Amino acid sequence: QKEVEQDPGPLSVPEGAIVSLNCTYSNSAFQYFMWYRQYSRKGPELLMYTYSSGNKEDGRFTAQVDKSSKYISLFIRDSQPSDSATYLCVGGSARQLTFGSGTQLTVLP
Amino acid sequence: EAGVAQSPRYKIIEKRQSVAFWCNPISGHATLYWYQQILGQGPKLLIQFQNNGVVDDSQLPKDRFSAERLKGVDSTLKIQPAKLEDSAVYLCASSPGGGAFFGQGTRLTVV
Numbered sequence: 164q165k166e167v168e169q170d171p172g173p174l175s176v177p178e179g180a181i182v183s184l185n186c187t188y189s190n191s192a193f194q195y196f197m198w199y200r201q202y203s204r205k206g207p208e209l210l211m212y213t214y215s216s217g218n219k220e221d222g223r224f225t226a227q228v229d230k231s232s233k234y235i236s237l238f239i240r241d242s243q244p245s246d247s248a249t250y251l252c253v254g255g256s257a258r259q260l261t262f263g264s265g266t267q268l269t270v271l272p
Numbered sequence: 273e274a275g276v277a278q279s280p281r282y283k284i285i286e287k288r289q290s291v292a293f294w295c296n297p298i299s300g301h302a303t304l305y306w307y308q309q310i311l312g313q314g315p316k317l318l319i320q321f322q323n324n325g326v327v328d329d330s331q332l333p334k335d336r337f338s339a340e341r342l343k344g345v346d347s348t349l350k351i352q353p354a355k356l357e358d359s360a361v362y363l364c365a366s367s368p369g370g371g372a373f374f375g376q377g378t379r380l381t382v383v
Contacts, residue, residue: 169314171312197371204379206363206365206377207315207363208374209372212371251314251315258320258327258328259317259320260305260317262315263314264312264314265313
């Protein structure tokens with residue numbers, strides 16, 4: 164079993180839709196969680212960083228962590244074509260960062 | 273603030289040849305990572321440095337891969353000899369603790 168499981172998609176939505184991206188994890192040692200956005204032929208870009216269970220909002224993006232069910236989500240409101248990218252969820256501990264396989268998102272104009 | 277710099281951006285080599293990648297992390301970041309990303313997959317950790325010491329190299333194929341971080345700043349990753357399955361993007365990232373910041377990566381093609 165992978166430590167971080169993520170639906171690879173691909174996921175296509177119309178512009179303006181609310182997008183929900185989800186991951187589950189199995190490693191209880193993860194202390195913090197992140198979402199990265201990766202455009203084609205670019206390095207991953209840190210999008211959201213959360214320590215605790217609950218929600219964290221930043222503009223159109225909301226990260227949600229539920230440690231009791233080991234479930235993490237990223238919501239994108241009013242999605243834009245520029246949001247088209249691969250989204251990677253990450254579990255972090257003192258020793259390492261563990262990436263999911265990524266979900267490819269396309270927002271259609 | 274300057275980001276993580278990597279070079280070269282692209283490299284094509286024949287199998288059994290050697291190759292080296294270079295990374296300059298963000299100034300002041302103690303932690304440096306090298307990841308391998310195969311097309312369609314998430315990044316896989318190869319090695320993690322804390323300053324110039326190795327924290328985790330459990331997934332580094334040590335028979336062919338080596339890495340060093342001299343003086344706790346720049347780092348090089350070497351592959352010798354390369355195999356076809358080493359074709360991937362090699363990402364360097366640095367962190368002050370917590371979230372990591374990535375460079376653009378080096379795309380390696382082994383033919």
